[in-house]
Amino acid sequence: MAWGGLFLSFGRPSQEQQKSCLAAAGGFNYDAALRGASCPKSAATLTTEAADTSDKALIERGFFVNRSRVLIGSGASTFNHAKSALLSWRHLALGWANVEPDTPVKVGTRFCICNREVIPWVMLPLQIAYVTDGDGNSAGHTKCGMFAFGSGTLQGHLLAGEERFSVQLDDEDRVWYEVFSFSKPAHILSTLCYPYVQLRQKHFAQQSGQALLRHVAAQATSQPPLDHSSSINV
Secondary structure (H helix, E strand, C coil): CEECCEEEECCCCCHHHHHHHHHHCCCECCCHHHCCCCCCCCHHHHCHHHHHHHHHHHHHCCCEEEEEEEEEEECHHHHHHHHHHHHCCHHHCCCCEECCCCCCCECCCEEEEEEECCCCEEEEEEEEEEEEEECCCCCCCCCCEEEEEEEEEECCCCEEEEEEEEEEECCCCEEEEEEEEEEEECCHHHHHCHHHHHHHHHHHHHHHHHHHHHHHHHHHCCCCCCCCCCCCEC
């Protein structure tokens, strides 16, 4: 059901409802010059100092910047488990928010984040703008790794901007998960309730980190991570 430019459902949205939402959604609803702005150019750009610089530039353009970073564990095995979790959307299996787990993580994929708000569910349409998979490090640390993908909001979304999910194996063998987003209101409802929307964004990022922690811990004790290196389309 579309209401006031939003895509709503009184129950958990079915795949058919999500397909209808994506068919009705238009293109990206934010400035073309900012598409891919959330993409980390290297692992070095995920450091606090570099992040502060990029965040300031976005804030000056009127965006709300949300960044949540959590230590997942250490070692290549943990990194591979975390990467596998992102590819199967386990980081968004939150109960009150989710993405269809078979959604392919590749550039151009359109998908919905289904988010429950009090009574109705809201379908938020997005499109994957980029996928980064590599060592992500220009300093010659061969054991470092980074996997990230970012999605841009489409017409019919409450917000306008991008969101990125990334896992990083740093040069101290630590594995980090980060949720980063920049956004502005794109609907009268999000404009009127913007303080609440900002709190929900922070809560979403924190809950995503906890979901990934739980999943990686469970996988580490049960089975080896799958090798997705040949299945990612960028």
